[in-house]
Amino acid sequence: MSGLALVGHQFRFDQKAFWRNPASVGFTVFFPVLLLVIFGTIFGSSKVEVRGTHVDTDTYYVPAIITMAIISATMQTLAMSLVIAREDGRLKRGRGTPMPAWVFIAGRVGNSIVTAVMMLALLALIGGLAYGVHFPWGRLPEILLVLAIGAAAFSCLGIALTAAIPTQDAAAPIVNFLLLPLYFLSGVFIPDDQLPSGIIHFADVFPIRHFFLAFFDAYVPGGAHVVDWGNLLVVAIWGVAGLLLAIRFFRWTPRSG
Amino acid sequence: MSYGETEAVRGIDLEVASGEIFAFLGPNGAGKTTTVEILEGYRRRTGGEVRVLGEDPEHAGRAWRDRIGIVLQSNSLDPYLTVRESLELYAGYFSHPRSVEETIALVGLEGKADSRARKLSGGQQRRLDVGMALVGDPELLFLDEPTTGFDPSARRQFWDVIESLRELGKTIFLTTHYMDEAQRLADRVTIIAAGRIVAAGTPEDLGEREKAAATIRYRDAAGEEVSIETLDPVRELNLLTSAALENGEELDGLEVTRPSLEDVYLDLTSTAAGE
Structure with a gap:
């Protein structure tokens, strides 16, 4: 098989394994849906201010939770599944075959990005049907562009993060400990107008805040721009840093045993 | 061949033929x-x-x-x-x-x-x-x-x-x-x-190693356990039994044992590990 055909081959089986694994489906698919339903139901149709724009709470939460779902499908899924496969010896075993390393990684990243697109569709659909937040079809190219840059960057960060996770048991706690607080601090779970500016300045250091803002701009009409290149650039820089760290520190052999 | 601080293996010389x-x-x-x-x-x-x-x-x-x-x-x-x-x-x-x-x-x-x-x-x-x-x-x-x-x-x-x-x-x-x-x-x-x-x-x-050394055990007239390691158990037994017959003695509990392959293996590996 040629390299690209082999990526497709790898991807096909990664997708099967992903959808059969209750942990990955639970974390990546059901959790964001649950959060959207909870936030949408509790906060109803009050108004919030995000990026200087006054919008319905639901209009804020749909793109916010999609942001979270994209990060979950990429960074979280990759960090956890790669650590589990590494400690199982599956990565080491794969390296013992003629399959090139990049094919394996590309298959996994492809799996994550496809899952991210599915989550965009699912959450946008729920947002439209349950909360009347209609999908901005005219902005589809911009939305997909922001998604692609974010998904690529957070995939790199997820692969890099595996180097900091020593065991299978440590994977979920480390990933959640990093991501969950940042979702709150970055205005993904709590709207901007309720966050002290000091917290927002802190969150500005990390890529989640910038990705959320870029995605919000693309999704919600009324802002200053559709594509916010400044925020996307920060996300991309984080992605490149993740890529370099991943190239330097990613390992194929188990750390334990 | 070594990794880390200690040399894990040394002087290993192997050849594996195709099909074996x-x-x-x-x-x-x-x-x-x-x-x-x-x-x-x-x-x-x-x-x-x-x-x-x-x-x-x-x-x-x-x-x-x-x-x-x-x-x-x-x-x-x-x-x-x-x-x-x-x-x-x-x-x-x-x-x-x-x-x-x-x-x-x-x-x-x-x-x-x-x-x-x-x-x-x-x-x-x-x-x-x-x-x-x-x-x-x-x-x-x-x-x-x-x-x-x-x-x-x-x-x-x-x-x-x-x-x-x-x-x-x-x-x-x-x-x-x-x-x-x-x-x-x-x-x-x-x-x-x-x-x-x-x-x-x-x-x-x-x-073959098992054939190399055998152990002959018996109890002598005084009831003492005797154990003889020998490379030539046939000859050794012959001497022993002839002498016993001549003297009219019994060789109580007479047995000839050989180490099993497992014993050979354990013996070889424990000697090397004890070095």
Whole structure:
């Protein structure tokens, strides 16, 4: 098989394994849906201010939770599944075959990005049907562009993060400990107008805040721009840093045993 | 060959002929996995020369990997893929794979082809592991302690699979810490202990050692236990029994024992480890 055909081959089986694994489906698919339903139901149709724009709470939460779902499908899924496969010896075993390393990684990243697109569709659909937040079809190219840059960057960060996770048991706690607080601090779970500016300045250091803002701009009409290149650039820089760290520190052999 | 601070193995000199089953036998921590990982190209050596299928594994590429199959010491399966899917996935990695159905039959998993790996028993998982190494139709197969932790019937089933590979003419490099496994499967055995080779030969050769020394035990007239180690038990017994007959004595509890192959192995490996 040629390299690209082999990526497709790898991807096909990664997708099967992903959808059969209750942990990955639970974390990546059901959790964001649950959060959207909870936030949408509790906060109803009050108004919030995000990026200087006054919008319905639901209009804020749909793109916010999609942001979270994209990060979950990429960074979280990759960090956890790669650590589990590494400690199982599956990565080491794969390296013992003629399959090139990049094919394996590309298959996994492809799996994550496809899952991210599915989550965009699912959450946008729920947002439209349950909360009347209609999908901005005219902005589809911009939305997909922001998604692609974010998904690529957070995939790199997820692969890099595996180097900091020593065991299978440590994977979920480390990933959640990093991501969950940042979702709150970055205005993904709590709207901007309720966050002290000091917290927002802190969150500005990390890529989640910038990705959320870029995605919000693309999704919600009324802002200053559709594509916010400044925020996307920060996300991309984080992605490149993740890529370099991943190239330097990613390992194929188990750390334990 | 060494890694980290301590030298794990040294002065190991092996040659494995094409088409043979070669057993690399030794207790845990003897250096078997270090050696096999150097041969598989996973580990760098600090010295020495290694050629596997004509290439140095440290620098060998995809074409070389296309000709080998590797079964690691622990199972490395995707728990959510079925037997057939796992084999299809691996078949895609190789340029001339064996048919998936044929491989399923070869490892005796016909009844489990559509079961997910996580639902298989330990022995079945191990056979799937071997199937994933075989589906690329390799010339050379590495098996690192394939039956550790198996119950006797699972071990026997596994041995049958390996026997059928012999008929296919595969070269197999098997590491094990079970003497009986090496004896049952291997054409040639090399015993390693504490990083050095302590014995090498066919299982029969190593068996010769048992003929080498025998122990004669009996109780003398005073009721004392006597034990004589001898290389020539026939002559020794003849002397002993003639003397006893002449003197009208009994040789109570007379027995001649030889060390089993297991004893030879334990003796060899414990001597080396005690150095």
